Amino acid sequence: LLAGHASGGVASYHPVLDQQSLRRLQLGTELESAMAEKQITVVFQPIVDTRTSDIVSVETLVRWAHPRYGNVPPDDFIGLAEQIGRIGALTDYVLDLALERCRKWLDQDIGLSVAVNLSARCLAESDLVDRVRGALRKHGVPGSLLTLELTEGIVVDDSVRNSTVLADLHSLGLRLSMDDFGTGYSSLSQLRQLPIDELKIDKSFVLGMSTSQSESFIARSIVELAHNLGLRVVAEGVEDEVTRDLLTEMGCDKLQGFLVSRPLPDDRLEAWLLARTGVRSAVAGSPHRRL
Numbered sequence: 090l091l092a093g094h095a096s097g098g099v100a101s102y103h104p105v106l107d108q109q110s111l112r113r114l115q116l117g118t119e120l121e122s123a124m125a126e127k128q129i130t131v132v133f134q135p136i137v138d139t140r141t142s143d144i145v146s147v148e149t150l151v152r153w154a155h156p157r158y159g160n161v162p163p164d165d166f167i168g169l170a171e172q173i174g175r176i177g178a179l180t181d182y183v184l185d186l187a188l189e190r191c192r193k194w195l196d197q198d199i200g201l202s203v204a205v206n207l208s209a210r211c212l213a214e215s216d217l218v219d220r221v222r223g224a225l226r227k228h229g230v231p232g233s234l235l236t237l238e239l240t241e242g243i244v245v246d247d248s249v250r251n252s253t254v255l256a257d258l259h260s261l262g263l264r265l266s267m268d269d270f271g272t273g274y275s276s277l278s279q280l281r282q283l284p285i286d287e288l289k290i291d292k293s294f295v296l297g298m299s300t301s302q303s304e305s306f307i308a309r310s311i312v313e314l315a316h317n318l319g320l321r322v323v324a325e326g327v328e329d330e331v332t333r334d335l336l337t338e339m340g341c342d343k344l345q346g347f348l349v350s351r352p353l354p355d356d357r358l359e360a361w362l363l364a365r366t367g368v369r370s371a372v373a374g375s376p377h378r379r380l
């Protein structure tokens with residue numbers, strides 16, 4: 090594309106822009122309009138109580154239905170949004186959709202808590218806490234119905250460790266969850282210093298549990314670690330019964346994965362909730378539900 094470009098008689102070489110880079114460039118320039126045009130949406134994946142199978146919350150996962158590229162996975166545009174300085178806008182957009190849904194469920198007497206992923210980059214934004222508080226206020230959702238999922242990168246980030254941002258978020262009444270746990274570099278002492286409520290065992294370990302002793306051992310260690318630190322523990326990527334049974338036996342508190350449900354658009358999530366036997370008990374933890 091740009092190769093062989095000649096200027097002033099002197100041929101200067103530019104590497105050919107490969108398909109991959111071209112796509113990235115395009116996605117980057119289109120991100121803003123894609124939000125405005127609602128090409129970017131969210132789906133919700135249920136998280137259930139291991140012992141009772143009651144739904145305890147849903148994780149909000151962003152989706153981009155691109156007119157030319159089809160469904161672009163978040164792994165292809167989250168990092169990109171970070172690089173071009175638009176991750177704050179994307180986070181606000183996702184948080185707004187999540188809390189809007191949460192409000193709608195509350196209006197139906199369903200106090201279903203929502204989890205939203207927070208890029209480590211967002212924690213450096215000085216107005217983050219105000220924006221989260223503002224979003225909760227806008228929708229009239231109590232902080233107790235929101236969980237923010239953070240990645241382990243934050244514990245090695247000095248600016249985050251030295252700031253009060255996590256404590257300030259916590260003071261809004263929400264829960265903080267450490268996502269993809271086991272893939273990063275956090276030490277026990279670092280974990281204890283942060284106001285984290287929950288660990289999510291990375292799905293790379295969970296996916297291998299039914300066939301690999303060592304993955305299973307890692308999962309067991311994380312469950313014990315979490316409980317010893319007084320934290321709750323969630324396993325993500327639970328795809329089969331063998332894994333579910335192992336995690337149940339280990340005492341893992343909550344399960345998330347294709348075995349329970351794939352991430353669903355809001356209308357299908359509502360149908361899923363209704364179709365489940367024990368939908369009453371499914372939201373029994375909610376003080377808002379009239380039984």
Ligand code: C2E
Nearest residue numbers: 150151162163164167183206207208326327328345346347
């Ligand atoms: P994550 O937060 O760890 O989310 C879990 C991912 O595992 C999701 O992928 C989900 O669809 C997938 N998953 C759930 N159950 C299973 C299972 O049983 N088997 C397998 N193989 N996969 C399962 P997804 O939606 O592609 O998201 C990938 C990552 O992108 C997320 O990982 C999260 O780090 C990031 N992400 C998604 N939405 C957002 C967002 O709104 N903001 C930010 N900052 N990051 C997001």
Ligand code: MG
Nearest residue numbers: 148206238268
């Ligand atoms: Mg997550």
Ligand code: MG
Nearest residue numbers: 268269289325
């Ligand atoms: Mg994860």
Ligand code: MG
Nearest residue numbers: 268269291292
């Ligand atoms: Mg992940």
